[in-house]
Amino acid sequence: MSGEQRELNSWVFMVTARAPTNIAVIKYWGKRDEKLILPINDSISVTLDPDHLSATTTVAVSPSFSSDRMWLNGKEVSLGGERYQNCLREIRSRGRDVVDEKSGTLIKKEDWQTLHLHIASHNNFPTAAGLASSAAGFACLVYALAKLMDIEERYAGELSAIARQGSGSACRSLYGGFVKWDMGKERDGSDSIAVQLATEEHWEELVILVAVVSSRQKETSSTTGMRESVETSELLHHRAQEVVPKRIVQMQEAIANHDFASFARITCVDSNQFHAVCLDASPPIFYMNDTSHRIINCIEKWNRFEGTPQVSYTFDAGPNAVICAPSRKVAGLLLQRLLYYFPPDSSKELSSYVIGDTSILGEIG
Ligand code: ADP
Numbered sequence: 085m086s087g088e089q090r091e092l093n094s095w096v097f098m099v100t101a102r103a104p105t106n107i108a109v110i111k112y113w114g115k116r117d118e119k120l121i122l123p124i125n126d127s128i129s130v131t132l133d134p135d136h137l138s139a140t141t142t143v144a145v146s147p148s149f150s151s152d153r154m155w156l157n158g159k160e161v162s163l164g165g166e167r168y169q170n171c172l173r174e175i176r177s178r179g180r181d182v183v184d185e186k187s188g189t190l191i192k193k194e195d196w197q198t199l200h201l202h203i204a205s206h207n208n209f210p211t212a213a214g215l216a217s218s219a220a221g222f223a224c225l226v227y228a229l230a231k232l233m234d235i236e237e238r239y240a241g242e243l244s245a246i247a248r249q250g251s252g253s254a255c256r257s258l259y260g261g262f263v264k265w266d267m268g269k270e271r272d273g274s275d276s277i278a279v280q281l282a283t284e285e286h287w288e289e290l291v292i293l294v295a296v297v298s299s300r301q302k303e304t305s306s307t308t309g310m311r312e313s314v315e316t317s318e319l320l321h322h323r324a325q326e327v328v329p330k331r332i333v334q335m336q337e338a339i340a341n342h343d344f345a346s347f348a349r350i351t352c353v354d355s356n357q358f359h360a361v362c363l364d365a366s367p368p369i370f371y372m373n374d375t376s377h378r379i380i381n382c383i384e385k386w387n388r389f390e391g392t393p394q395v396s397y398t399f400d401a402g403p404n405a406v407i408c409a410p411s412r413k414v415a416g417l418l419l420q421r422l423l424y425y426f427p428p429d430s431s432k433e434l435s436s437y438v439i440g441d442t443s444i445l446g447e448i449g
Pocket residue numbers: 139140156205206207210211212213214215216217218219220221222225251304305306307400401402
């Protein structure tokens with residue numbers, strides 16, 4: 085390589101982004117198209133505070149890179165999978181001319197097809213443990229790449245439709261606050277996008293607590309669990325066709341009206357029905373464990389004793405609880421209760437803390 089070429093090849097252009105995770109209060113569970121990741125029902129979620137549960141991803145491009153590579157939490161992972169490939173292809177095809185101001189380098193839009201990328205991502209919470217790391221991860225990846233290649237959406241939700249092809253739940257993490265994923269009707273998935281229902285300021289008093297029951301990687305990934313449920317559970321089809329459409333309407337109303345009692349009731353029953361679907365699959369899939377069940381029991385008893393929901397619980401595809409409280413005062417009472425009934429194991433690193441709107445309650449399993 086000549087000196088001049090070395091000079092030309094010495095630039096690296098990079099962008100870093102952070103995206104929070106989101107927790108569904110009406111669950112997405114089941115695909116009608118596995119390739120494009122098109123769901124069988126609408127879903128609604130709350131995007132968490134990025135200070136606590138988020139993915140941070142740096143994407144870099146340089147002529148000195150000889151292949152696309154990715155590191156997740158410090159370990160190299162393969163980008164060969166269809167999901168990464170679909171996201172990279174969709175993003176690259178929308179890349180625009182970019183001038184890197186630091187080096188003065190012009191990257192022409194056609195260059196994005198041939199230049200290679202290095203991607204490094206880190207989650208500040210357990211990966212593949214049912215706290216929606218795939219949502220934060222793919223939303224962050226797509227957002228960071230879009231920034232790198234100076235992509236602007238041609239229609240609202242275009243980036244969410246790309247993130248969706250990485251992991252369904254990721255489309256909702258591109259927006260803050262309360263978000264709905266419209267399942268859409270089109271066969272190409274162009275209308276299967278996320279829309280923001282309300283910003284987080286709309287319901288500022290709502291506090292979300294994450295109780296990490298186990299940070300271990302789950303045995304059955306969301307993708308596999310969902311596929312097996314679609315193939316074997318009758319309840320899943322009843323849920324998608326008869327139950328969820330009504331709940332979506334009710335949940336939107338509850339959010340619009342700050343109606344915590346309805347919000348909490350629908351959140352809990354929807355989580356329980358999603359786990360009932362998993363149990364209805366053959367063979368059954370268990371995402372919750374004994375500690376998860378004890379948390380449900382504790383909250384149900386408290387809510388029944390008070391006569392109106394004090395807090396809600398929801399569990400994604402994993403044993404970890406996400407609990408919503410209508411105010412910091414109630415969240416404080418909840419923390420006291422949980423710490424009493426589930427004292428954090430001192431042999432484990434995590435302990436409980438509350439900062440901002442989202443709290444993480446350490447390992448209680
Ligand atoms: P979770 O409940 O954490 O979402 P999933 O089974 O849905 O678990 O997805 C886990 C997978 O998501 C990981 O194995 C990895 O492929 C992908 N993933 C997680 N975090 C990231 C990230 N930061 N960037 C890219 N992909 C990620």
